[in-house]
Amino acid sequence: MTSNWPLFVTLRIVRLAFLLAAVAVVAFMLAKMSPVDPVQAYLGPAIAKVGPEQQDLIAQKWGLDQPPLTQFGKWLGNVAQGDLGMSMTYNEPVVDVLAKRVRASLPLMAMAWLLSGLLGFALGVTAGAMADTWVDRIIRTYAYVLASTPTFWLAIVLLVVFSVGLAWTPVCCAAPIGVLPEDVTVLERLHHLILPLIALTVLGVAQITLHTRAKMIEIMQSDFALYARAQGASLADVAIRHGARNTALPAITVLFASLGELFGGSVLAEQVFAYPGLGRAAVQAGVSGDVPLLLAVALCLTVFVSVGNTIADILYHVVDPRIGATHDMEIRP
Amino acid sequence: MSFLRLDQVSVGFTRYDGLIRQREFRILEGLSFGVDRGELVALIGASGGGKSLLAHAIFGILPSNAVVGGRIHVDGTTLDAPLRQRYCGRRMALVPQSLSHLDPMTRCRKQIAWAGQRAGHRLNAVSIESLLARYGLDDQAANAFPHQLSGGMARRMMMAIAAVGDPDLIVADEPTSGLDGENSANVLAHLREQADCGKAVLLITHSLSEALAFADRVAVMKGGRLESIEAASDFAGGGEALRSPFARALWTALPQNAFSAGGAIC
Numbered sequence: 001m002t003s004n005w006p007l008f009v010t011l012r013i014v015r016l017a018f019l020l021a022a023v024a025v026v027a028f029m030l031a032k033m034s035p036v037d038p039v040q041a042y043l044g045p046a047i048a049k050v051g052p053e054q055q056d057l058i059a060q061k062w063g064l065d066q067p068p069l070t071q072f073g074k075w076l077g078n079v080a081q082g083d084l085g086m087s088m089t090y091n092e093p094v095v096d097v098l099a100k101r102v103r104a105s106l107p108l109m110a111m112a113w114l115l116s117g118l119l120g121f122a123l124g125v126t127a128g129a130m131a132d133t134w135v136d137r138i139i140r141t142y143a144y145v146l147a148s149t150p151t152f153w154l155a156i157v158l159l160v161v162f163s164v165g166l167a168w169t170p171v172c173c174a175a176p177i178g179v180l181p182e183d184v185t186v187l188e189r190l191h192h193l194i195l196p197l198i199a200l201t202v203l204g205v206a207q208i209t210l211h212t213r214a215k216m217i218e219i220m221q222s223d224f225a226l227y228a229r230a231q232g233a234s235l236a237d238v239a240i241r242h243g244a245r246n247t248a249l250p251a252i253t254v255l256f257a258s259l260g261e262l263f264g265g266s267v268l269a270e271q272v273f274a275y276p277g278l279g280r281a282a283v284q285a286g287v288s289g290d291v292p293l294l295l296a297v298a299l300c301l302t303v304f305v306s307v308g309n310t311i312a313d314i315l316y317h318v319v320d321p322r323i324g325a326t327h328d329m330e331i332r333p
Numbered sequence: 334m335s336f337l338r339l340d341q342v343s344v345g346f347t348r349y350d351g352l353i354r355q356r357e358f359r360i361l362e363g364l365s366f367g368v369d370r371g372e373l374v375a376l377i378g379a380s381g382g383g384k385s386l387l388a389h390a391i392f393g394i395l396p397s398n399a400v401v402g403g404r405i406h407v408d409g410t411t412l413d414a415p416l417r418q419r420y421c422g423r424r425m426a427l428v429p430q431s432l433s434h435l436d437p438m439t440r441c442r443k444q445i446a447w448a449g450q451r452a453g454h455r456l457n458a459v460s461i462e463s464l465l466a467r468y469g470l471d472d473q474a475a476n477a478f479p480h481q482l483s484g485g486m487a488r489r490m491m492m493a494i495a496a497v498g499d500p501d502l503i504v505a506d507e508p509t510s511g512l513d514g515e516n517s518a519n520v521l522a523h524l525r526e527q528a529d530c531g532k533a534v535l536l537i538t539h540s541l542s543e544a545l546a547f548a549d550r551v552a553v554m555k556g557g558r559l560e561s562i563e564a565a566s567d568f569a570g571g572g573e574a575l576r577s578p579f580a581r582a583l584w585t586a587l588p589q590n591a592f593s594a595g596g597a598i599c
Contacts, residue, residue: 221396227434230392231494232422232451241447242436249438 012310019306020299024079027298028072036289038064038088079299085292089284094296097281102300105277108193109266112200117255119201120208125247127209128216129239139209146206151265155199155272162195169195172274192275199269204262211254215247252315259308263301334409335367336533337391337425337502341403344386344395357400361386361557364403368535370501373528375536375544375565377583378554384537385430388506392427393417407502422452426495428505428524432487435479441490442475445497452498468493468523485516492523503527504535509543521547541568542587553580 039058059065063074078085084094127139163171170192219225220243228238267279274280278297285293345359360383368374378384389395391405393414405412407420436444442461449456456464465475468489474482482490488508495503505524509517521536525547528534538544544551545568553560561577572581584590 223429223431223433224436226389226394227427227429228436228447228451229394230421230427230429231448232418232420232498233447237447237451241439246436246438 009314012313016303016306016310020302023298023302024076024295025072027295028075031291031295032068032071036291038062038289038291040289075295084296087285087290087293089288089290089293090281094292097293098278098296098300101276101278101281104275105266105270105279107189108196108200108270108275108277109262111193112197112204112266113255113259113262115197115201116204117208117251120205120255121212121244121248121251123205124209124212124251125216125239125244128213128247129220129235129243131213131217131220136213140213143206143209143213146202147210149203151199151203151268152272154202155196155269158195158199159272196266196269196273196275199273200262200265203265204258207258207261208251208254212247212251215250216243219243219246249316253312256308256312256315260301260305263304335406336370336408337535338367338406339364339387339403340406341365342387342390342405343400343402344383344390345400345402346396347398347400359557361390364554364559366552366559366562368502368533370533371528371531372549373525373534373536373547374550374552375538375541375548376552376554377538377541377544380539382554383557384539384554385506388427388504388535388537391425391504392421422448422500423498424500425502425504426498426500428488428491428495428503428508430507430510432479432482432484434491435487437479440476440478441482444479445475445494448494448497454497456497464493464496465490467496469519484511485513485519488512488516488520489523492520496527500532502533502535504537506537507539508536509538509540517543518546541583542589551580553577553583555579 039055039062056065063071075085082095084098086092087094087097090097123139123143127136127143130136159171162169216239220238222242225238225242228242233241263279266277267282269275270277270279271283278300281293282297284290285297342361342364343359344361345357347355347357350356364387366374376384376387386395386399390399390401391412395401407416407425410416412420435441445461445464446456449461461475462472465471470486470489470493474486474490479487479490492505492508495505503524508520508524512520517540521543524534524536528549536544536548541551545565548565551563551565551568553563560579561575563575563577563580567574567576568580568584572584575581575584
C-alpha cells in the first residue's frame with residue numbers, strides 16, 4: 001500500500017502558513033492605511049486633557065514613530081511567540097479576550113452549523129427525490145425565501161415576536177443580567193442561546209438544501225438510480241441508498257466551505273442579540289479602533305475558514321474512492 | 334404462450350412543438366414478438382436505433398416525457414405499474430448496458446446484497462460468494478468499487494446481480510458492447526446457460542455475428558420497426574432461407590460472407 005497522505009497533509013499545512021503570512025501582511029497594511037489613530041483610540045474622550053507632546057510620548061513608547069516595516073516586523077515577531085498584544089477596548093491581553101469570546105461563540109456556531117447541515121441535507125434529499133411534486137415546491141419556496149432573507153432582519157423579527165411579544169425568550173446576552181458567571185446554569189445558557197441559534201441555523205439551511213436538492217435530482221436520474229428501480233427498489237430505497245449516500249459528500253463540502261458565511265452571519269446575529277461572542281468582539285474592535293484585537297480576529301478567522309476548506313478537501317479524498325489520494329488503498333483481500 | 338409477449342409496443346417522446354403544442358416523436362413503432370421460456374431471442378438493430386428503449390420500457394425506467402404504447406405481457410398478464418413493482422428483480426431482471434449502472438461509491442458486495450433485499454432474499458457472505466463463483470468472480474471483485482473492475486468483470490458482475498432474484502425473464506441490454514471476443518463469448522454463454530435452465534432471455538444487441546451462435550431466434554429491427562423474425566439457423570449459406578431481404582443483406586454483409594453490400598439494404 002503506497003500512499004501519499006503525509007505529503008498531501010503537509011502541503012496543506014504549508015499552504016495555510018503562506019496564507020496566514022499573506023493575510024497578516026494585508027491586514028497590517030490596511031490597519032496602517034486606515035484613519036484609525038491608536039493613540040486617539042486609546043485615550044478616547046480623555047484626548048482633550050492630553051497635550052500633543054504627551055501624545056507623541058505615548059506614540060514613541062508604542063513604537064508608532066518607527067517605519068511601518070519595523071512595526072510590522074515587531075508585531076509579527078510577537079505574534080509568532082504567541083503574544084497578540086493588549087486589547088484597548090477590553091483592557092485585557094488579546095489572547096484572553098479571544099479565548100473568552102471563542103468559548104461563548106463556539107457552542108452557538110457549532111450547533112448552528114450542525115443543525116443547518118442536518119436539516120438542510122434532509123430537506124434537500126426529500127425535495128430532490130420528490131422533484132416537481134408539491135413537497136418539492138414547498139421546500140424549494142422555503143429555501144429561496146430564506147436564502148434571500150437578511151440575517152439581521154430575521155434576528156430582529158425573532159426578537160420582536162418571541163422575546164418582546166411572547167416573552168418566551170430573553171431579550172439579550174448569553175446569561176441573565178446581574179448573575180455571576182459561575183452561578184449561571186446550563187439551562188439558562190441554553191435559553192439564551194435559542195434565538196441566535198435559530199437565526200443562524202435557519203439561514204444556513206437554505207444553501208445546503210438547494211445544493212443537496214440539485215445534486216439529488218442529478219443522481220435520481222443517473223443510470224445507477226434507474227438500475228436500482230429496475231431491480232424493484234422503492235423510491236425511498238433509491239433516495240436513501242443511492243441518493244443520500246452520493247449527495248452526502250457534496251453537502252459536507254458545501255457545509256465546510258460555508259464556515260466563512262457562518263462567521264459573517266454570527267457577527268450580525270450576535271450584534272442584534274447582544275450575544276458576547278467573537279463576532280460581536282470583531283464589531284467592537286472595529287468601531288473603537290482596537291487594532292491589535294482586529295488583527296487577531298482577522299488571523300483567527302483565516303485559520304478557521306481555511307481549516308474548514310482543508311477538511312472539505314481531505315474529506316473528498318477520504319470518502320470518494322475514485323479520487324486520487326486513496327486510490328491504491330481499496331482492493332484488499 | 335410466450336413468457337414475454339410484446340403486442341404493438343411503441344415508444345416515443347413528447348416534445349414542445351412551438352410554445353404550447355406538444356408533439357410525440359415515435360422512436361419504436363408497433364413491435365410485436367414473444368420470448369418463450371428456454372429460449373434466447375436476439376433483438377438486432379443499428380446502434381442508436383432505440384433498442385435500449387425497449388428494455389427500459391419493459392422495466393418502466395424511461396424518462397417522464399416518454400410515451401409507451403401497446404401492451405407488454407409477462408406470463409400471460411398485462412404488465413402495469415403495480416405488477417411491475419412486484420415482478421422487477423424477482424420474476425424479471427435487467428442486465429444493463431454499462432458500468433455507469435453500478436453505484437460508483439458502493440462496493441460491489443453491498444450492491445449485490447441490496448439487489449438481494451429488493452428481490453426479497455437476505456444474502457449472507459456464503460451465498461454471495463457462490464453466486465459470484467458461478468460468474469467467475471472472486472472475493473476481490475466483490476470488495477472492489479465498480480470503477481476497479483475490468484469491462485468483462487463488470488458485465489459478469491451485473492449478470493450476477495440480475496441472477497440474484499432467480500428471475501424467469503432476463504433482458505440483457507447490449508451486454509457485449511466494448512468487450513473483446515473472448516469476454517463477449519463468455520457473457521453470451523452465461524445467457525445461453527440461463528435459457529437452457531428454462532428462463533426466457535431477450536438479448537438486445539447490434540452484433541448479429543456474435544449473437545447467432547447463442548440465439549434461437551433473431552428479431553431484426555429496421556428504423557424503429559420490426560422487419561422480421563428469423564430462426565438463427567436460417568442465417569446460413571447465402572441466406573436463402575431468410576424471410577426478409579433486409580435480414581439477408583445483414584447476413585451477407587458480415588465479414589465472413591465477403592462483405593457483400595448487396596443491393597437491397599435501403
